[in-house]
Amino acid sequence: xxxxxxxxxxxxxxxxxxxxxxxxxxxxxxxxxxxxxxxxxxxxxxxxxxxxxxxxxxxxxxxxxxxxxxxxxxxxxxxxxxxxxxxxxxxxxxxxxxxxxxxxxxxxxxxxxxxxxxxxxxxxxxxxxxxxxxxxxxxxxxxxxxxxxxxxxxxxxxxxxxxxxxxxxxxxxxxxxxxxxxxxxxxxxxxxxxxxxxxxxxxxxxxxxxxxxxxxxxxxxxxxxxxxxxxxxxxxxxxxxxxxxxxxxxxxxxxxxxxxxxxxxxxxxxxxxxxxxxxxxxxxxxxxxxxxxxxxxxxxxxxxxxxxxxxxxxxxxxxxxxxxxxxxxxxxxxxxxxxxxxxxxxxxxxxxxxxxxxxxxxxxxxxxxxxxxxxxxxxxxxxxxxxxxxxxxxxxxxxxxxxxxxxxxxxxxxxxxxxxxxxxxxxxxxxxxxxxxxxxxxxxxxxxxxxxxxxxxxxxxxxxxxxxxxxx
Amino acid sequence: xxxxxxxxxxxxxxxxxxxxxxxxxxxxxxxxxxxxxxxxxxxxxxxxxxxxxxxxxxxxxxxxxxxxxxxxxxxxxxxxxxxxxxxxxxxxxxxxxxxxxx
Numbered sequence: 215x216x217x218x219x220x221x222x223x224x225x226x227x228x229x230x231x232x233x234x235x236x237x238x239x240x241x242x243x244x245x246x247x248x249x250x251x252x253x254x255x256x257x258x259x260x261x262x263x264x265x266x267x268x269x270x271x272x273x274x275x276x277x278x279x280x281x282x283x284x285x286x287x288x289x290x291x292x293x294x295x296x297x298x299x300x301x302x303x304x305x306x307x308x309x310x311x312x313x314x315x316x317x318x319x320x321x322x323x324x325x326x327x328x329x330x331x332x333x334x335x336x337x338x339x340x341x342x343x344x345x346x347x348x349x350x351x352x353x354x355x356x357x358x359x360x361x362x363x364x365x366x367x368x369x370x371x372x373x374x375x376x377x378x379x380x381x382x383x384x385x386x387x388x389x390x391x392x393x394x395x396x397x398x399x400x401x402x403x404x405x406x407x408x409x410x411x412x413x414x415x416x417x418x419x420x421x422x423x424x425x426x427x428x429x430x431x432x433x434x435x436x437x438x439x440x441x442x443x444x445x446x447x448x449x450x451x452x453x454x455x456x457x458x459x460x461x462x463x464x465x466x467x468x469x470x471x472x473x474x475x476x477x478x479x480x481x482x483x484x485x486x487x488x489x490x491x492x493x494x495x496x497x498x499x500x501x502x503x504x505x506x507x508x509x510x511x512x513x514x515x516x517x518x519x520x521x522x523x524x525x526x527x528x529x530x531x532x533x534x535x536x537x538x539x540x541x542x543x544x545x546x547x548x549x550x551x552x553x554x555x556x557x558x559x560x561x562x563x564x565x566x567x568x569x570x571x572x573x574x575x576x577x578x579x580x581x582x583x584x585x586x587x588x589x590x591x592x593x594x595x596x597x598x599x600x601x602x603x604x605x606x607x608x609x610x611x612x613x614x615x616x617x618x619x620x621x622x623x624x625x626x627x628x629x630x631x632x633x634x635x636x637x638x639x640x641x642x643x644x645x646x647x648x649x650x651x652x653x654x655x656x657x658x659x660x661x662x663x664x665x666x667x668x669x670x671x672x673x674x675x676x677x678x679x680x681x682x683x684x685x686x
Numbered sequence: 687x688x689x690x691x692x693x694x695x696x697x698x699x700x701x702x703x704x705x706x707x708x709x710x711x712x713x714x715x716x717x718x719x720x721x722x723x724x725x726x727x728x729x730x731x732x733x734x735x736x737x738x739x740x741x742x743x744x745x746x747x748x749x750x751x752x753x754x755x756x757x758x759x760x761x762x763x764x765x766x767x768x769x770x771x772x773x774x775x776x777x778x779x780x781x782x783x784x785x786x787x788x
Contacts, residue, residue: 231736238729262742309731472711
């Protein structure tokens, strides 16, 4: 009877995961979808703790309950606080970090299960199938964990891009060797060679690091999404291991949806997944595109001049980028928009799908500052309006307005759709310095005659602009 | 060969689930607008935290003298919980900001 209730708990869990994902892909229902999935998860977890019985009818040992509840309490407390405290700008790192935790959890499960199996070796039982699942969970979980940690460090700015010639080949060979050792162990496991298990563990961790290391910062969202789907598959391995349907459905669902999401993100940047993984953004190819922009001259504009052209414009388009997020300038940006609006200037926000560190980053950020939703234009709509726009104000965006994506086949971002701001009458670029953007490539836009540079931190500059326009 | 056939036969239920879930996962998020990519990724991230259930099971099964299993299992429970709780809360915070306007 108890077991049947557990089955129903798991059924509820699986259904809420599917419903939750479905609702998450629609703006109107997204928040509710997230809560529904969370509720289903709670039901599944509670059911496991109180009702679980293995195939011999043995439940969880009572003496371990203190550890289970202790672990749940600690994890809940830290996870809740970390998620509540994190700044909007650091959200992507946070997702990567939590993803890594899931991967590590899957890896640890494999580790413990292997320990259990190695005690039973020589008893005549065959473990081929179980071992296969354990190795899959171990390798995928560890790669996901190590990769997520590197991605986290990269978005933090703590880890720099690092690549060397032949790295991809080395990675492939490493993966191949790991698979071979795993295959050998699955067929011929003995006490004597079980140490090879730990060799695979170390290899998988190292592979995860090397896998993410060469991939440039601008591609990090894609990588996180990919690692996310890896962790999903690793979780599903646990489902295989315990014949647990909710882990299986949840894991595979995320694995499939995550893979599709990864591909959709690549499409938003007009690149293929392979290109992202092998391309080593800003690495070996960036040298070729330097000559196209370097050596030009740019002109600066003062705060008061900028205030003047904007206050007397008919339409101003604001292009937000990561710089805006870093400076936490979304509120003052909204203030500028309201001020201009009062003066009869039409203000729109042109949002590039991959502006910031993650797709949708800018929408979230501006929504936080109460910017009205209908002022946020998607790329295609914004591009139609640039021709009739007087001033484009670029706030800490760079690669998404780089014309090299359109006209320089040697550029690593060639082919990515961009905001065609050069169609507008005036372009004001706010940046902290002339340093190239996240992808590490020069931007010819800054050297064009209609472009003026307005150096400084986005928040400071916007504050000065607001007070200047007020006094006009 | 016989072993493989047996394996497939014994786990056919699971294999069906896997195949159906792959198609369902692709179908369910097929038309997501790019604005929602990040929250969706974050939500999916929380859902694969279901691995916590595996962690609870290994933890619960550990014999009381097997300190390695207890230690690693405890760590797995903590990390899995982090994934679940943190994932859902972060997603909710992202989506909260979407809701305010209009």
